[in-house]
Each structure stands twice: as C-alpha cells, then as structure tokens.
Amino acid sequence: MSAFLMAVVFRGLDGAELDALVEVMLRSGAVLDLSHLPGPVADKHSTGGVGDKVSLALAPLAAEAGLFVPMMAGRGLGHTGGTLDKFESIPGVRTDLSLRHFRALVETEGMAIAGQTEDIAPLDRRLYALRSVTGTVASIPLIVSSILSKKLAEGISSLVLDVKVGRGAFLPTLDQARALAQALVDVGRSRGLKTTAVLTAMDRPLGRTVGNALEVREALDCLRGEGPEDLRTVVLHLTAQMMVAAGQATRISDAEAKLADLLDGGRPLERLQRVVLQQGGDPSVLDRPDRLPRAPVERPVVSPLQGVVVGVDPLRVARTVFALGGGRKTLEDPIAPEVGVSHLASSGDRIAAGDRIAVVHARTPEDAAWAAERLLEAIQIGSQAVPTSLPLILDVR
C-alpha cells in the first residue's frame, strides 16, 4: 500500500480509478442511514488550515437553521489543528461516541461532533497512517478519496467543502486548490452527493487566535454574534452554502442574512451547550470561557516598529503553536489545549512601536519568550499597507 500511495502521488488516478478507490474505502466499513430524519442531512468539511475553528460555530448554527449535521471530524496533525482537539479542550467533552450515541444526538439536537468511529471507513484510517509516514499526504486523489469516503459514510445528502488556499493550506497554490475543489465536486456529484466547494483564503490565519482552547473561545465569541469579522464571514457563508445545497434557501445572501439573525439571537450557542452536556462536557464553560484550560504564562508580543501589518504567515504561526505543545506529530502524541496565540494582528492593522501585536500563551516563561521571537518573524510589518492578501471567499464550485 505504501508503494501504491507513492505511485498515486506521481501518476495520479483517472476518474474510474479514483471512483474505485473511494468505493473500496467507503465499503471498508459501515455506512450510516439517516434517511429517517425529518430534514436534510448535511455536513461541511475543511481541507485544513490555521486558526480554522469554523465547525464549532457552524454546526450548531446549521442545526438551528433546520439541517441535521452528523459531523465526523478529525484530529490535528502536523501544522493544522483538528476540530476534535479543539472541541475536547472544553472540560469533559468526549468525541469517541458510539455510532448509537452519535445517531441519537443528531436525531435530538440536529448535530454531533465526534471522531470517525472504528466502523467508519477503516481503510481510510490505515491509509492515512501510511500517508503520514511516507510523505504522501499532499496528493489530490488521495485527499479526495480520504475526505469523500468518510463523508459519504455519514449518510449525508449534501456536503460543503471548505478548500483552503495559501501558505497555511496543504496545497498552497490557487491552481492546486482549484484542482482539488474540482475533483472533490466531480467525485461527490458522481456519487449523488450534492457537493459544493468553496475556496477560502489561508494565506493568513483565520481569526485572531491559534491554539485549541483559545480557538474555542473565539468560536464562542462568534456564537454570541461577536468575535473577528473574517471568522463570522466564513461561518455565515459556508452555512449559507449548506442551506442552498440542501434546498433550504435559494440565494446565498438571503441565507446569510437569516443565519446572521440566528447567530445574533443566541440559540445556536444554547444548542451547542446542550450538545456539550450530551457529550460529557461542562456546559457552564460556554457562558464562562475563562473556565477553559488556561496557560500559566501570557506574554504580549510587542512591535519594535511603527507601520502597517502587511502579512501574517500562517505556517510560522502554526509551527510556533505546535512547538509550544499545541500540535502533534503522530496521532498518539498528547497535546496541550491551553497553549497558543491570541490577539494576533492582521493585515492592514496600523501599529505604533511598542503596540501589542499578539499574546503568547505558554507553559513556561522560556517557551513564551521563544514563541514571541518567532511571532515577530511571522508578523510582517511594512511602512504602508499593501493589498496582497487573498479575498476571504475566493471561488465557489
């Protein structure tokens, strides 16, 4: 299989080969049947980015809007974080649900966020383990088959894919991202799944925080109608695409407006609170985010220069958080939920010398000092604003 994976990296797969691979991966395990649910069954999947806490706000928002969201999410690996790790930084939350518990939660609350159980596409787990040690992660057909075999097993009828573009994405260039998006859409649709791919910017982190508990905090802000604008925009847009794909809305802008009202009304947060309780977590944390795990050392990063932020390198930020203990090299490694970066400056911010451009959350003062140095390299400050960053929503397929 390792040799096969490497051959696919260099030779690709044609349509029939890719379809055969998706089929055998999907059929290697159980396929959920959620057709009894009284509404559209839908999901969103991101190809992975830095600071991407979208799912934690999107799932309860979509459920509030009438969709059923059986979200089987992943763990962080390498420089990208994982929704499961973020969700589990809420004390008590478990994501290793049985299929029965998972189905029951989707039935009663319209959503659940759980790990892929042993039953779901077991071949994908085995292949992914091989890919991560054989340098064969960044292959479009392998990414497509991995994502779609899992998502098709969820029993969904529509899927919105958030395909990240830029330095913080697995496939950084726009051409690669477009090719991945097209392949996902082609294979998904050929299997009867209503599939939409949205290309979103990952040339900088999403939001102002990177790190598990810090990102939960920001997602909770979003669920209160607050938080950074870019996160809110992506959450509303992707959820709107889910509504349209599921036939619950016809125009994206109408759906976005309706969803913004829902978000500001606070009911999605209450829904997530019930789901947290059902998944073993402490629901009070959602009203009191200061009860999330907190790093003992918080150290501001101060700009030595005056100027304008012209770029924040998502890879450097991610690697810094990784080194602080917030990431893992192998699925067995433990992670520190409390570490990370908050208050990240973003492109266009005007800065005076001595201004805070980020806050490091670390386990030791030494870690914090080291990370602060790294962040000064990650945050580019120029004498004047340059419009080099990508539009947040680049394209829809």
Place this chain on the structure above:
Amino acid sequence: MSAFLMAVVFRGLDGAELDALVEVMLRSGAVLDLSHLPGPVADKHSTGGVGDKVSLALAPLAAEAGLFVPMMAGRGLGHTGGTLDKFESIPGVRTDLSLRHFRALVETEGMAIAGQTEDIAPLDRRLYALRSVTGTVASIPLIVSSILSKKLAEGISSLVLDVKVGRGAFLPTLDQARALAQALVDVGRSRGLKTTAVLTAMDRPLGRTVGNALEVREALDCLRGEGPEDLRTVVLHLTAQMMVAAGQATRISDAEAKLADLLDGGRPLERLQRVVLQQGGDPSVLDRPDRLPRAPVERPVVSPLQGVVVGVDPLRVARTVFALGGGRKTLEDPIAPEVGVSHLASSGDRIAAGDRIAVVHARTPEDAAWAAERLLEAIQIGSQAVPTSLPLILDVR
C-alpha cells in the same frame, strides 16, 4: 521503504543519492577482502535473460586463465532463470556455502559459485523482496544499487556486466539497456572498481535450451568446445573482457583466441568438476550429462509450415518453461530442474513442414502437449529470412 522504492521508480536518483544508496547497502553487511590472492579478483554479472547459462562455463574458463572468481549468483525469479538453480540441478551441489568455505574454494580452485550469504548486503535482500511485490524491479538506480552493492562486497577489483537487450530482458529497449550500462559503469568506476558493461542480445533465447538441467547440459557442451555458436561467442567475449579489465590481456581478440584454446583443451571442465565435488555434487555427471535430472516426457514440437525461422520470442519460451515448473514466483517456491525446452530452432533456420523445431521436457504428457502449442506461438516462421535479430554483441562501455 516501499514508498521510497516507488518514488525512485518515478523520480530516479541523482549521482550522490545513488552513491549513498550503494554505500548503505554495501555496508549493511560484510565486505570480503581477497587482496591476499596471487592474481586479479574478478567477476561477471548478467542483468538476466532467457537461456543464459554463461556463468557455468565462464567461471571455470576465467579461473583457468588465471583469474580468481568469487561468484555470488542469484536464483531465478519471474521469467528469468538463475545460475544457482541451474548449478544445483547437478545432483548434490550446494550453493549455501559459508563465507569460509567460499573463500577457501576461491583460493584453491580460483572460483566458487554460491548464493549471497546472510552476511553479504542483507539490505539488498530485504529491498529485493519488497521490489518484487511492489512492482519496482525495473528501475535503473534500484538495479544498479542491487548489483553493485553485492558485487562490491565480493572484494573484486574488476567486473564485467552483461547487460541484456531485447524482449527477454528486464529493460527491453536499447535505450534503457544503454542507460543501465552507463549507470553501472559510472557508479562502479567511481568506487574504484574496473567496470565494463557489454550489451548482448536478448531478443531471442541464448543457446538452444531453456530450463535448469537442460541449460547445464548445454554449458557442459560449451566446456567441451561444443554446443551452440552463440553461447560460445558470448562466453569467450565476456571472459576476454574480464581478462582485459583485469590487465591480463590488452586486446579482446587475442584474449578470445587464447580462451578458445583453453576451452577446447578441456581443463576448464576438469576445474568445474573439482568445484562440483567441493560443493557437494557428483562430479561424474559432468562426463555423463545423462545423469542430470531428466523429465519423464520428451515431446518434439513439429513445424506445421515450411519456411524460415524469423524469430524466437524469449518471453514466450520463458513463460512456457515457467509454467512447466521450471521457474518460481517467490523465492520459496520449489522448481523442477528437469523440465524445459531443448533443440530450439533459431533465426535463419530453414524448416520443412514436419521438421522438429524444439523438444519439450515435461512432467506429464498433458503439460508437454500444452507447452508444444505455446512454443508454436513462440517460434515465428516466415516465407523468407529477415535480418531483424540484434547483433549478439551490441556494444561495450
């Protein structure tokens, strides 16, 4: 390692990478020191062909001419036979010699033919096992590193490589064979090994027999100054190249003439007889080849047509012998030494309808009948001779 091998198939290795691979494979085991021997230490290696019994005649001939030949040979795998399997079809012969026994034989008789011991390039054995199951055999850098790591471990100072060209070779085209020959010569010479590569024709079988015991018989004919002309030509030429490479002769034609005399004098056969005895075999067989294992069924293949033989497909012949039981899929499979094909017609032979164009040696009449049909497909008969076959000796590097 499987993923690495497949990556090498598609991306190749540059000079430094290939040298590093050869080094690590060589140093994975013992390296013989035969510098105490009172003459040049030399070997010949073939990239593998059909009917290639050259080593069995060449080794005693070269030893008779004053070279020391520590020949570590291989087993047949897939469609090509192996010198070890052929040698072992002489009753009693063992090729699993200890390094001590092997060295002693080279010292006293100037030659030995043995399997690569566990001590020699163990990494090569592991990689070869992976290559055979991952479809990564036909890669120039992998072939080069496999051959040279083993040959460098033999403690030789010069090496002649018989690079086969044509449908019966692992790399059939002339371009591939030239590239392989050049890579072997470049890497060998960069390591201080006097390396010569001779490209020889493998668009038809070598000699008139294919199958282990039958090939031994033909090699013994050659050692008696008899046997087919093509085999004698290749044996004399390659041994002459060994003499020149080792500094024992300056002109190939002079060396060939001297070696032809030696061959016709019968002493190389006597030498092989002593070696057979030392390796546990019955030396009387060399004078009485009818004591070699013999198949119970011998069935002539008769031409239905009149005409001229215009080609003998080595792959079809090899696959037929393989199916008769003369080959193996994995190194653990047993092989039948007695089966095969003899009296193979060759290009240019004029045939009348009803003439014998081959003899099948099989374990059952059913096998023989089936093989006879296959050989009719393998031996192409036309109305007139066409000079399409390759020159026997194509090129020397």
